[in-house]
Amino acid sequence: MDPIATRLSNCFQTVFPNLPEREIPAARQSSVAAWDSTAAIMLVNVIEDEFGIQVDFDRLAELDSFESICQYLKEGQAAGGADGSAA
């Protein structure tokens, strides 16, 4: 797992402590029961803490899987975001 994915996995473990670590890379909002709308906001805030970024609320709907969030963070890093993603 690359460094961004590892740090993101830690964020998932913080917000979804009952989600087995091995299932995190495949986690999707539709498949994780605890991933409701409030958990989605909590997850974004934890990611903001971890990566030192501000996630735009308008993009919340598309950040609905581990993979999509990881991709978002990598794009931000490539674009020169503060600590891994676009502000």
Add this chain to the structure above:
Amino acid sequence: MKITEALKILQAATSRPADLTYQVLLICGFTPLHLGTFLAAHLQQRLADRKVSVSTGLYGNVAGTLESLKEVQIQAVALALEWQDLDPRLGFRSAGEWGPSALADILNVARTMLDRMAAAIGNAPAGVPVACSLPTLPLPPMFHTPGWQMAEAELELERVLLEFAAQCSRRQGFSLVNRQRLAEESPAAARFDFKSDLATGLPYTVPHADRVGAAIAPLLAPAAAKKGLITDLDDTLWHGLVGEIGPENVTWDLASHHHLHGLYQKLLAAFSEEGVLVGIASKNDPAIAGQAFARPDMLLPMERVFPVEVHWSAKSGSVERILRTWNIGAESVVFVDDSPMELAEVAAAHPGIECIPFPADDSAAGYPLLRRLRDLFGKPRLAGEDAIRLESIRQGAAFQNVAHEGASAEAFLRQAEATITLDFDPTSSDPRTLELVNKTNQFNLNGVRYTEAEWSGRLARPGALLLAASYRDKFGPLGKIAVIEGQQESGTLRIGTWVMSCRAFARRIEHQCLKALFERSGAGKMVFDFVPTAKNGPLREFLESMAGAIVDGPVELARARFEAACPPLYHGIEETQTSRETWTQSQPA
């Protein structure tokens, strides 16, 4: 606190036993997500031995949730009001009208809603504390005035809000977040997340949710206030070295530019009136220092200070003697001195004592010092015992001196003219009872602390028995100084709580309390749920003297054994009116 840290704090506590859960109901009109998380985390930090659980009321229905408090099993209520809870039109998520024509109706609705909430808070279950944060977010730009001018309607809203707060504050167990302190911690401009409010119903920025949670938590789980302050004199209580410049030339006033010392004196005088013990440890000539104290402009009267240790010996020794006179531990005491060396010497000799430098040469640092002291010694409310604490300590010292000087302890106790007032009323709402349970360390059966709800629950159990004892003798009153709580099961009285103030030692009050309990309950034996703690040696020693054996856990004491071991008791006994009525009513016809 970051949200990640809050979640980790809560996850670390999930393994704690369910029966130690501290259940808090968070009532707010908006989505409580972050506020709930931060409130739980801050409470969890303060309640290390419990598992904090925060549940939430109905979205947008603050008054309705308050009105249903009697139907839910909770131990505390956190109420985070915002303007839209008074009328949805005072928020941003309502489509209701804002114009001048709507204002009168909005004010009426707000008044009605606040009256409803105040009534619900007044009817909340006894023993359930309610901590409230008044609105923290800006009102919408709905008034005709420009934003820099207060509108009359805004002032009217503030007025009805403050009337509500004042009315609720009269309820025992209701407390309010200090809005000025919150404004320092969470600046107004950094509180409101407009976009988040519209998008998700979360109006608080994450840092503001943290600060509001942090402000409510100490209201529900307050830290124990410090009990005593020991102060230096030169360049601390006053400016200057009294032994060098003379008692007439030390200063503490505005004209001399040393008013910080005067403010410090005033604060200590106020502390003393509130029941804080104030003592002096100074390296000085006692006669000269006494002349400075005798000056008519002194703001801390000498009679408010006890004991006074003024001599040339080490301050750690002075502190040792003061602690012994007060009979409290160093961890309950603050030592203030301008000398870093003296602070270090006392800190090394008395681990746990809080040593605070007095900023004699930096008046700007004086304001933080005064606030810090207020925070350390502040208490939610004052009790009658607070007013007599100093006098009872002073008289206790006289008691000990006379006891040591006089013929025998036996003769002394016989001549003390002591009276113990017993109160067996388990429905007593005197907050001093639980306060004593939760602050006493040395004569404490097991060190267990209770929330108000837990305490009420224990007293509501079948067979529950409560004894609160007050004491006075010819040296003066000590106030309410002992509490015993237990449960009677046929011929056995099981004691779960027993505390007695350290001011009341050596008077055989503990013997008299057990005698009264045996007589009142008719029990043939008592079982004490003793648990050794780091500090409850005095109670262990007492139990061992009664049981005639080493005590390191629950211990049984038969009435016959107690009567054989009990020394002569000389107290007069009184019983409160409510206690007698309670007993009469609880007896079978």
